[in-house]
Amino acid sequence: MSLAGKRILIAKPGLDGHDVGAKIIALALRDAGAEVIYTGLRKSPEYIARVAVEEDVDAVGLSILSGSHVDLVRDTMRHLRAAEGGNIKLFVGGTIPQEDNAALLEAGAVGIFNASQRIEDVVAEMDKHLAAD
Amino acid sequence: MPPTDTPNGVLDASARRRLAREISRLATASAHSVLRAPPTSVAPPARRIGFTGPPGVGKSTLVGKLVERRAAAGTSVGVLAIDPASPYSKGAILGDRIRMDQASADPRVFMRSVSSRDSQDGMCNNVADILCAMEVHGFDEIVMETVGVGQAEHAVKALVDTVVLLMQPETGDAIQALKAGILEVADIIVVSKSDLHGAPKMREVLASTVRFGAQRAVNWTVPVIGVSVETGKGLDELEAALTAHAGWVARHRTPAETARRRATYRVQDLVLRRLEDQLATLSPDDYDLPLPELYQRVLTGLAQI
Ligand SMILES: Nc1nc2c(ncn2[C@@H]2O[C@H](COP(=O)(O)OP(=O)(O)O)[C@@H](O)[C@H]2O)c(=O)[nH]1
Ligand SMILES: [Mg+2]
Numbered sequence: 001m002s003l004a005g006k007r008i009l010i011a012k013p014g015l016d017g018h019d020v021g022a023k024i025i026a027l028a029l030r031d032a033g034a035e036v037i038y039t040g041l042r043k044s045p046e047y048i049a050r051v052a053v054e055e056d057v058d059a060v061g062l063s064i065l066s067g068s069h070v071d072l073v074r075d076t077m078r079h080l081r082a083a084e085g086g087n088i089k090l091f092v093g094g095t096i097p098q099e100d101n102a103a104l105l106e107a108g109a110v111g112i113f114n115a116s117q118r119i120e121d122v123v124a125e126m127d128k129h130l131a132a133d
Numbered sequence: 134m135p136p137t138d139t140p141n142g143v144l145d146a147s148a149r150r151r152l153a154r155e156i157s158r159l160a161t162a163s164a165h166s167v168l169r170a171p172p173t174s175v176a177p178p179a180r181r182i183g184f185t186g187p188p189g190v191g192k193s194t195l196v197g198k199l200v201e202r203r204a205a206a207g208t209s210v211g212v213l214a215i216d217p218a219s220p221y222s223k224g225a226i227l228g229d230r231i232r233m234d235q236a237s238a239d240p241r242v243f244m245r246s247v248s249s250r251d252s253q254d255g256m257c258n259n260v261a262d263i264l265c266a267m268e269v270h271g272f273d274e275i276v277m278e279t280v281g282v283g284q285a286e287h288a289v290k291a292l293v294d295t296v297v298l299l300m301q302p303e304t305g306d307a308i309q310a311l312k313a314g315i316l317e318v319a320d321i322i323v324v325s326k327s328d329l330h331g332a333p334k335m336r337e338v339l340a341s342t343v344r345f346g347a348q349r350a351v352n353w354t355v356p357v358i359g360v361s362v363e364t365g366k367g368l369d370e371l372e373a374a375l376t377a378h379a380g381w382v383a384r385h386r387t388p389a390e391t392a393r394r395r396a397t398y399r400v401q402d403l404v405l406r407r408l409e410d411q412l413a414t415l416s417p418d419d420y421d422l423p424l425p426e427l428y429q430r431v432l433t434g435l436a437q438i
Contacts, residue, residue: 001224034224035225035227036225037230037246037250038226039230040234047238050238054243083150084147112219126382
C-alpha cells in the first residue's frame with residue numbers, strides 16, 4: 001500500500017472543537033506516504049473547497065463530530081464543483097450513524113468512516129479509491 | 134479570461150485551478166520535461182520577497198499576518214510555502230498553511246504549499262519555474278517561505294528581490310547563523326517572537342554584528358527589527374523596511390541583472406539535478422576507475438541527452 005505522490009487535505013468543517021481524530025488520520029496518511037495538509041478547526045465548506053483546489057489535492061477528508069455531516073458534505077461538494085474541483089474525491093469520517101450512509105453517498109462522498117473503524121482500514125480504503133486514478 | 138484583460142493577481146476559479154495544477158506539474162517534473170516547455174513570464178515582474186530561517190522560528194505565522202495586511206490594503210499576493218519534509222517518513226505534513234488561514238481566505242491571495250522532499254537544497258524542484266508560473270498571473274507580490282538550511286539561502290537570494298531572515302530570541306541560533314554565513318544573505322533581519330524574554334538582547338547582538346560586519350551592499354544597512362505577531366509589535370516597522378528595500382532595489386539593480394541572476398540559478402539547478410541522475414547510474418565497478426577516468430566518464434554522461 002502506498003499513497004506516495006498523493007496529496008490529501010484533512011479538514012474540519014462545522015462547530016465541534018475536537019481534532020484528535022483528524023490529526024491521527026493525518027499522521028497515518030503521512031506514514032503511508034501522502035503529503036497531508038490540515039486546515040485547522042471550524043472551517044467553512046467554501047474555504048475548504050478553495051484550499052483543496054489551490055493545494056491541488058487528490059482527496060479531501062472531512063472530519064465531523066457535530067452531527068451535521070450530510071449538510072456539510074453536500075455544501076463542500078457544491079463548493080468543490082464551483083471551484084472546478086469536482087474531480088477531487090471526498091471522504092467523510094467521524095460520529096456517523098450507519099443510516100446516514102446513503103444520504104452521504106448521494107451528497108457526493110466516496111468513502112464514509114466512523115470512529116470505531118481501525119485506522120489501517122481507513123488508510124487502506126482511501127488508498128483503494130485513490131489508486132484508481 | 135479575455136485576452137484584453139491584464140492579469141492582476143486576483144484569480145477566478147478557473148485560473149486558480151490552472152495555476153494549482155501547473156505548480157503540481159512543475160514540482161514533480163524532471164529536468165528534461167521542464168526544458169521542453171520552460172514557463173516564461175510575460176506579465177510585469179512581481180515584487181518577490183523571501184522569508185527564511187530555522188524551523189519553528191515563526192516564518193509561516195509572520196507571512197500569514199503580513200500577507201493578510203497587504204491583501205487587505207489591496208495588494209494581490211501569491212504565496213509559495215516550501216515545507217521541510219521529515220527525513221523519517223516518506224510522506225509529509227505540510228504545516229505552513231494552517232498558520233496562514235486568515236490570509237488565505239482573501240480573494241487577492243493565492244497560497245500554495247509544497248514539500249522540499251526531493252530537492253537537495255531545501256527548496257523544491259523547479260522552484261524558479263514555479264515562481265515564473267505564478268508571475269504569469271500578475272500578482273503584485275510573490276512571497277516565498279523556505280527553511281534556511283545549507284544552500285537554500287543562496288537559492289532564495291537568487292530568486293527573490295528581498296530576503297527577510299528570521300531569528301528567534303535565543304542566542305544559540307545567532308551564533309550558528311554567523312558561523313554558517315547565513316546572516317550575509319539577509320536584506321532585513323527580524324527577531325521573531327519579540328514578546329518573549331531575550332528578544333532585546335538578541336536584537337542587540339544581531340544589530341552589532343551587522344554594524345561591524347563588512348558592508349555587503351552600497352547604501353543599504355540591514356535593519357534588525359523586533360517583531361511579535363502575537364502583539365503586533367514591529368509589523369509597521371517591517372512593512373516600512375520592505376518598502377525602503379524595494380526602493381533600494383529599484384535604484385541599484387537593473388532588471389537585466391536580476392534576470393541574469395535568476396537564469397544562473399535556474400540553469401545551475403537543472404545541471405545539478407542532471408548530475409545527480411548521472412551519478413546514480415554509475416555501477417560499483419565504475420568506482421574502481423582512477424579518479425580522472427571516473428571524472429571523465431561522468432562528464433561524458435552529462436553531455437549526452
Ligand atoms: N510567542 C510567540 N510565538 C510565536 C510568534 N510567532 C509564531 N509563534 C509560534 O512559533 C511556532 C512556530 O511558528 P511557525 O510560524 O509555524 O514557524 P515556521 O516553522 O518558521 O514557519 C508556533 O507555535 C507559533 O505559534 C510570536 O510572535 N510570538
Ligand atoms: Mg512554516
